[in-house]
Amino acid sequence: MLDAIWGFFIIGGILTGAALGRMDMVTAAVISGGKSAVELAITMGGVVAMWSGVLKIAEKGGMIDSLSVKLTPAMDFLFPSVPRNHKARQYIAANFAANFLGLGWAATPAGLMAMKELQKLNKEKECATGAMCMFLTINMSSLQLVTVNILAYRTEFGSQAPAEIVGVGIVATLITTLVGMLAAKIMDKVG
Amino acid sequence: MRLLLVISDFIIPVTVLFIVCFGCLKKVKIYETFLEGAKDGLKTVVEILPTLIGLIVAVEVFRSGGLLDILTNFIRPLAQRVGFPAELAPLSLIRLVSSSAATGLLLDIFRNFGPDSFLGRVSSVMMSCTETVFYTMSLYFLSVGIRKTRYTLPCALLANFAGVIAAVLLVGMAFGK
Numbered sequence: 001m002l003d004a005i006w007g008f009f010i011i012g013g014i015l016t017g018a019a020l021g022r023m024d025m026v027t028a029a030v031i032s033g034g035k036s037a038v039e040l041a042i043t044m045g046g047v048v049a050m051w052s053g054v055l056k057i058a059e060k061g062g063m064i065d066s067l068s069v070k071l072t073p074a075m076d077f078l079f080p081s082v083p084r085n086h087k088a089r090q091y092i093a094a095n096f097a098a099n100f101l102g103l104g105w106a107a108t109p110a111g112l113m114a115m116k117e118l119q120k121l122n123k124e125k126e127c128a129t130g131a132m133c134m135f136l137t138i139n140m141s142s143l144q145l146v147t148v149n150i151l152a153y154r155t156e157f158g159s160q161a162p163a164e165i166v167g168v169g170i171v172a173t174l175i176t177t178l179v180g181m182l183a184a185k186i187m188d189k190v191g
Numbered sequence: 192m193r194l195l196l197v198i199s200d201f202i203i204p205v206t207v208l209f210i211v212c213f214g215c216l217k218k219v220k221i222y223e224t225f226l227e228g229a230k231d232g233l234k235t236v237v238e239i240l241p242t243l244i245g246l247i248v249a250v251e252v253f254r255s256g257g258l259l260d261i262l263t264n265f266i267r268p269l270a271q272r273v274g275f276p277a278e279l280a281p282l283s284l285i286r287l288v289s290s291s292a293a294t295g296l297l298l299d300i301f302r303n304f305g306p307d308s309f310l311g312r313v314s315s316v317m318m319s320c321t322e323t324v325f326y327t328m329s330l331y332f333l334s335v336g337i338r339k340t341r342y343t344l345p346c347a348l349l350a351n352f353a354g355v356i357a358a359v360l361l362v363g364m365a366f367g368k
Contacts, residue, residue, distance in 0.1 A: 001340045002329055009249035017256030029255035033248035040247070041240045049232035056228025058210045061217035101202055109232050112239070112334050119335040127339040128332065136331055136343050140322045141350040147319040148199040153298060154315060159306035163195055165315045168365050172320035172357040180350030187342040 044105060051106040055094060068093035078138070078181070079131045081121070088117035092135055099143040111139060130188040134181070141180035142173055235334075242333045246326055250289050259285065275359065278310055283317060283355045287324045287348075294318075309368050316358040321351045 017026035058064050068075065068090045075082070075089050082088050091114035098107035114135060122129050146166055154162035214221045253259055263281040270280040278300065286293040297314050304310045324347045332340055 009253040013252035013256035016258040025255040029251035033251035037244040037247040049229040052232025053225035053229035057214040140347040157301040169319040176354035179353040183346040
C-alpha cells in the first residue's frame with residue numbers, strides 16, 4: 001500500500017509535470033524536498049530528544065504506568081490483543097495524552113515506541129496487526145481538542161471572535177475519532 | 192479567547208514541570224534519566240530521517256508537477272453537485288497530504304472571505320478535526336518495517352471524510368450560512 005501511494009506521488013507528479021511543462025518546478029521540488037526533510041529532522045531532533053527525555057522521567061516515575069492503568073477499560077475495548085501489563089499500552093496512553101493536550105511532537109516519540117512494542121507482539125512482521133490499525137486510525141483521526149494555531153491565525157486575520165469555533169471543533173473531533181474507532185473495530189471483526 | 196491563549200502558553204512548561212517534580216518525588220535520577228531518553232529520541236529521529244526524505248520529496252513532486260491541482264479541479268464540480276462548498280474541496284484534499292500547504296490554503300480563505308464567514312469558520316473547524324494521513328501513516332508503519340497496512344488507510348480516510356462533512360453541517364447549524 002505504502003509503495004503504491006509513494007509510487008503514485010512520484011511517478012504521477014513527474015509525468016504530470018512533463019505534460020504541463022512544469023519540469024523546472026519538479027526539479028526544484030526534488031532538490032528542495034530532500035533539503036527541507038533534513039532541516040525538519042534537525043529541528044525535530046531537538047524537540048523529540050527533549051520530549052523523549054521528559055517522557056523517560058515520567059516512565060521511570062511510574063506516571064505513564066498509572067495513566068495506562070486508569071485507561072484500562074478503554075484499552076481493553078480498543079486493544080484486546082495487547083496484554084494488560086504490556087509496555088505498548090503505556091506508550092499508547094502517553095501518545096493519546098500528548099495528542100489530546102496538543103503537545104504536538106511530544107506525541108511522536110511515544111507513538112513510535114508504541115509501534116515498536118506492538119511490533120514485538122506481531123507474528124507476521126510485514127503485516128499490520130489489528131491493534132496497529134486501531135492505534136493509527138485513532139491517531140490520524142485527530143485527538144487534539146483545541147488547535148491553538150488556528151485560533152492565532154483567526155486573530156491575525158481580524159476575527160471578531162477567534163475562539164467561537166472551539167466548541168464546534170471539539171464536537172467535530174469527537175465525531176472523527178468515533179467514526180475511525182468504529183470503522184477499525186468493524187474491520188477487525190470482519191477481516 | 193484570552194484564557195485559551197494563556198493556557199496554551201502554559202501547557203508545555205507546566206507539563207515539563209509536573210513530570211520533573213513527579214520524578215523528584217519518586218526519587219528518579221532525573222537528569223540521568225532525561226539523558227537516557229534524549230539519546231533514544233535522537234536515535235529515533237536518525238532512524239526515521241530516510242522516511243522523512245522520501246515522504247517530503249514525494250509530496251513536493253506531487254504538488255509541483257500539478258497533479259494535485261488536476262485532482263482538486265476534478266473534485267470541485269463533484270463537490271458542488273452534492274452541495275459541498277467548492278472553495279473547500281482543495282483544502283479537504285490537501286490537508287491529507289501536507290499540513291503546511293493546507294495552512295496556506297486556509298489563510299487564502301481567510302484573506303478572501305474573512306475568518307468569520309461561513310467558509311472561514313468551516314475551514315477553521317476542518318483544520319482542527321483532520322490530520323495529515325499520508326505522512327503519519329507512512330512514518331509510523333515504515334519505522335517498524337510494516338508494508339501491508341490492511342484497513343488503516345480506508346478507516347483513516349473515512350474518519351477524515353466524516354470530519355469534513357461534520358464541519359460543514361455543524362458550522363451551518365451553529366452559525367448559519
